[in-house]
Structure formats: structure tokens, C-alpha cells
Amino acid sequence: MLFFIAKSKCQRIIVCLLLIYFGYLLFKKYGQNLLVSVAFLAIFFLFAFKNSQINEVSLNEDTVVKVYPDQVKISDDWMSATGRVGKTSILISGKIAAEQKRLLASGKTVQINHLNGEVSQILPATNLGEVDYRKYYAEKRITQKIEFKNCQMQPVSFGFKEKLHHLRFNLQQYFSQMPPLLSFFTSELLLAENPSSDKTIMNNYRDLGIIHLLSISGLHVGIYTLVISTILYLLKFTDRQVFFVCVLFLFIGIFLSAGQAGFVRASLTYLLEEIFSLRKWKITGFDLLGLTCLIHLLFLPRLFMSSGAILSYILAFGLQLTQDKQGLMQSFLMNLLLTPFLLFFFFQVNVLTIIFNSLAIPYFNFVVMPASFLNLVIFKLNPSLSLKIELLLKSTEEIIGKISQTKLGLIVFGKINWWECLITVLIAIVLIAYLSKKNAKRKWKLSLAAGLMATYGMGFCLIHFPLEGQVTFIDVGQGDSILITTPFPRKVYLIDTGGKLNFSGKKITPQVNRITLPLLKAQGINQIDGLFVSHQDADHVGDVGPLLEQIKVKKLYMAKGLLNNPSFCKRIAGKTSQTKLVELLAGMQIKEPKINFQVVYPFKPGEGKNEDSLSLTFEVAHKRWLFTGDLGQDGEKEIAANYPLKVDYFKLGHHGSKTSSNPDFLKAISPSMVFISAGRNNRFGHPHQETLSTLRSLRIPWASTQDCGMISWYYGFKKPHFERFVMEKME
Structure with a gap:
């Protein structure tokens, strides 16, 4: 089973050592029945291996998905459920008609066929600290999902299993x-x-x-x-x-x-x-x-x-x-x-x-x-x-x-490595065993306790007093959020928070709760020194309120004029009592330990629209970065006219839209690499092909959160280098 989790050679070696130790224990305890034990284990591994195999589902006109009523969730006209195709479980979701909604609400098991959609693999976590739904569902032997555009549904006649699921459905309704x-x-x-x-x-x-x-x-x-x-x-x-x-x-x-x-x-x-x-x-x-x-x-x-x-x-x-x-x-x-x-x-x-x-x-x-x-x-x-x-x-x-x-x-504390987890568990087990022994030597107990505390202390120091800083493009889907930290003494800055528009009016869980906050906790971060918000759009500042509620933010920076925007003021109302609000215009600087942020746009107060996007540049480890929010080409021309910048790394404006990243501007700043923060299969078609064609013609390489998930650049103790969180091609 551990081979499903083990990724590196080192992890697999440790798994093998554990298996050898397990075999040794069996031999020592049941040596007289060794043949029976070996036969049992052989049968166990064969049966377990057979059960570990998961059949893949392909979508065609004969595909029929069986869905039980207690495994369905309906939000407005959107259905999501766990279904069965033969003996294979699969996730299924899509928009349903009113009649289909009534059928599902009746508590009947249904068969779904004539599906117009596609089958894809369940995506893994794309950020550090995020729940890995690929692993979560793999434990339930589910690896694929179907998202349909339309389908047909028919009720299934009640059998014993259908009655059991109907009972569970009735309990769900009763409890609700x-x-x-x-x-x-x-x-x-x-x-x-x-x-x-x-x-x-x-x-x-x-x-x-x-x-x-x-x-x-x-x-x-x-x-x-x-x-x-x-x-x-x-x-x-x-x-x-x-x-x-x-x-x-x-x-x-x-x-x-x-x-x-x-x-x-x-x-x-x-x-x-x-x-x-x-x-x-x-x-x-x-x-x-x-x-x-x-x-x-x-x-x-x-x-x-x-x-x-x-x-x-x-x-x-x-x-x-x-x-x-x-x-x-x-x-x-x-x-x-x-x-x-x-x-x-x-x-x-x-x-x-x-x-x-x-x-x-x-x-x-x-x-x-x-x-x-x-x-x-x-x-x-x-x-x-x-x-x-x-x-x-x-x-x-x-x-x-x-x-x-x-x-x-x-x-x-922060996320410890797998080997730190293994070492601390082993020390804890030995310590507990020694504490249970009446004749155990006191010096061994003290040594084990000291070793355990030292291991935790070392892990804590490595997390909270880092030797490296970072610039990380958090994968928040269709939106922007960039985490910047410095080496010890660590300072933490965030540019935008990401977020989603909520058209339903219902209370939804903010993205920051499942993406940004777990990422910060995984790095042992419990406060933000400076939060920069570029403009009013929800995909940039939609989660600013929930973030301010749950983590201390010392300073909130914004372009001058944004505080006159009713929509933005509503987002932060009552949540900034311990946060200093700072308005910025081009030419101003934020001088912080080990980093100096320079404001290059806007030149005059605005209303917080795309054309008023707060634009920042800074240099760390002899590399200059530039961030322009959703600024359009006119704003880029103003920056180029007033600031003869040459940058190493640039986040493409407006998620790679054709309205930003003017070819002349790209030539002027001459980046060695650019980055795109956009959602997978987003309805805007970002990044636009016109922008990608411009990058190809200028021979500028790019990386996108759509393919790489979270993208991080580390500097400090080691040679500066990039890391992408997802090591496979994203669908």
C-alpha cells in the first residue's frame, strides 16, 4: 500500500526496509507456522493487488452512470454526485433541467445516459497545503470525473441496494x-x-x-x-x-x-x-x-x-x-x-x-x-x-x-517533511515504550525526550527562520495572488488575494480558506507584513475580507482613489481595525527590510478599475520583477514613457489577455521570462492566442499556473531557481 504514496527512491527504500522488518517480526513470532504465515501474506497481497486495480471509463453512447440519491448534491441547477459505471466509481457533474432536478429530489436511484460531455482525471492539489482531492478520491477507488453539458435520466426500480440508499437519503432529508x-x-x-x-x-x-x-x-x-x-x-x-x-x-x-x-x-x-x-x-x-x-x-x-x-x-x-x-x-x-x-x-x-x-x-x-x-x-x-x-x-x-x-x-508550526514525521514518530514510540518500562534507565528517557524536542526545535527553526526567500504565483484559478517572502528575518507580502464572483447570493466558502491560508500555514506564516491590492475586481480582491478576518495584516496598500470605491469599502468594512491603510501613486516607494517596492502606476487617483491597476516593481537577488495587475496597453505605454525599466521577470497583465502586454512594452522591459495566472478552461479564453503569438515572436518563454499549478522562485542560501508544484501536464 505504501508504494501508492511513495514517490522518491528514498521513500521506496524505506518502505522496503519496513517490509523486511515486518517479515522479521512475523518470523520471530510465528516461526513455527512460517509456511502458513507466508501463504497468508501471499494470498493477502494478491487479493489486495487485485482490489487496487481501477478500471478506466470511456464516454460513448452506451455509457450508463448509476447514481444513488444519497450521493447527490444539488446547488441551484448544478448537480454533482458519485456514480457507478459498471463496477467503477466516478464523479459526475453538470447542469440539469427542472424535471431532472425533481426526479433527483424524489430520492430515487437514477440511470444517466446519452451524456454529452467529457471524461477527465481528477486534478491533484496545485498548491502547497491544499487538500489533494486526487489522493482523497483514490482511497475511494475513484480516479476520473465526467462533466456533462446535457443528459437523459431514468429512475431505477427499487432493489435491496436501492432501498438502503433511499433510507440513507430519507435520513439526510430528515436531518436537514x-x-x-x-x-x-x-x-x-x-x-x-x-x-x-x-x-x-x-x-x-x-x-x-x-x-x-x-x-x-x-x-x-x-x-x-x-x-x-x-x-x-x-x-x-x-x-x-x-x-x-x-x-x-x-x-x-x-x-x-x-x-x-x-x-x-x-x-x-x-x-x-x-x-x-x-x-x-x-x-x-x-x-x-x-x-x-x-x-x-x-x-x-x-x-x-x-x-x-x-x-x-x-x-x-x-x-x-x-x-x-x-x-x-x-x-x-x-x-x-x-x-x-x-x-x-x-x-x-x-x-x-x-x-x-x-x-x-x-x-x-x-x-x-x-x-x-x-x-x-x-x-x-x-x-x-x-x-x-x-x-x-x-x-x-x-x-x-x-x-x-x-x-x-x-x-x-508549518508542514514538516515526511522524513521529519517518520523520525519524530519513531522517537516518540521508543520514548513511550521506555516510559512504560519500570527498569528503564533514566538517562535513556531523558536522552530520548531531548532528542524529540531537538527534532521539533530544528524543524521549527528551519520553517520560521528560513535561509531562502520566494516569489510565488499562487494557483487561485482565474485570478491573481502572489506571495513574496524574504530570508531570515522573514517578512511576508501578498499582491492580491484572488476570489470569485458570487452570482447566487448564497454563502460560499472563500477560495482563500482552501488555498491561501493553508499555504501560509504550511510555511508557518501567521501574519502578513504588507498586502497590496491592485484594483477592485473580484478575481483580485474578492477574498480580501475573509483574509483580513483570519490573519493579521499589518499594512494594506492600494492605489489612491480605491478607498472611494463603495464595492471595495464594503469588502473591508469592519476588518481593518488593526491594519494601517496606505494609498499609493506612481513615484512612491515602500522601503522594507531586504526589499524595496517601487510604485510605477497609476499617476493619478482613479476608481479602482483595470486602467487604475496598482503596478509595482522590486529587485531581489539581483533580479527585477514587475507586476501590473489588469493594466491595459495604454497604461503600459505610460509606464514605458516614464520609467525606462529593464526587468528579468514579468507577470503578464490581465491574465494574458490581448488587451494587455503590448509588443512594444514587452520589447521595452525585455523580460527573460513571463508568467500567466489564469484559470483552467476559463470562460474568457485567457491567455489569448494573440498574446501567446506575441511571446513566440519575441522569443520570450512563459509559464502558466494552468499547467504548473503554484510557481515559485527561490533565492537566498541556494542559487536562485524555479519550482513548479505540479510535475505533470494539467488538463
């Missing part, structure tokens, strides 16, 4: 009618999904380090089986009968939670443990967990491409490793084990997690879970009582939200 918090918790606890696009609660819990409470896991399986067993024992059921009823409920739970990794792991562990107990076979906790993992991998070989699955099994392993400890000491040791993975996947850690957990677990076990399950029964019978329960939860969640907003105990 509940008050918001009860709907959220019930959906998370039973269906392992968030019914709303609002991530506020998730973010609050994540910042406090208690996000695991929202995942269906061993804790919930233990509570379910305990409650069911207690009731059945009171009704005089036998052990076997109780076991079979619990297994039935757990299988239903697995289906309802769509195979959530933590729930499957805990259910398999319960199943195996009870079988061994009923058969009076002995098995250690570690062997039970290992057997659970092998069976899980047998059916989902790509399981550990999911961070949730990794954290679930690490948590279970940690519980076994610290079973002789109690209370706060066990929580502390568990956090030692989990921290490397939290830094690798989420780039931050809360040092007060132990305290927050000790307070949150009773609240969750004795308030949230009982309230959610009680509401399942009473919501239809007594909605007013549900509203009272909602008010109780709301008051508590507001307190949690206020604590989360203080960022108390939260450290934005």
Missing part, C-alpha cells in the same frame, strides 16, 4: 429539517458528513485539537455496543445473540457512515475481539489491531492515502501503547504520538489540547451525543423541545467558538 446544530451533530455522528458548507464548528474544534470528537470512531462504537448489549442482556439474550445483533447494527452503521475509516476500524476490532473471545482464543491487543488493519487493507488497499484513516489507526496504536497509563499522562503520551501527523497534515498543533480534551469529552459524551439521539425521536413529536435542546448546544458552542477565536495554545 432539524435546527442547524442538531442537524450538524446528528449528520456527523450517523452519516459522517457535514450537511452544511459552513465549516465554523469544524474549524473551532480543529484549532482546539478536539476535531476527533466529530469523527465516528472507537469511542462511538464502544458506546453503541455497550448500550445495545446492556438492553439485550436485560432481555435475557445470550452472548452469541447479543454479538450477532451488535454486528448487524455495526454493519448498518458502516453503510450509513459511507465506510468512514474510524468506524470501520472500530467495528472490525469489535467483531474480531468477540470472535476470539467466543472461541476462547488468545490474542494480544497489538495483534488484534494488526489483524484489523490487514483485513481493512484487503478491501481498501489505498486506505492510508486518507489522513483520517492514518490518524484513526495511529490513535488506536497509541491506546495500546499507553494502556498502562491513565488520565492526563496517557493523553500527553498520545499527543506525542499524534503531533507529527497533525503537523504533516494540518501544519498546526494546540499545546493545550490535553486540557481542552478533558473538558470537551464529558460535554460530548454526556450532552452532545444524548441530545442528538434524543432529538432523533422527539423532533417530529415535539419540535419545540428540539429548539430548547438547540439553544443549550448553541450557548455551549458559542463558548467553544470564543475560546477558539483567541487561538489559545495554538501554534502554527
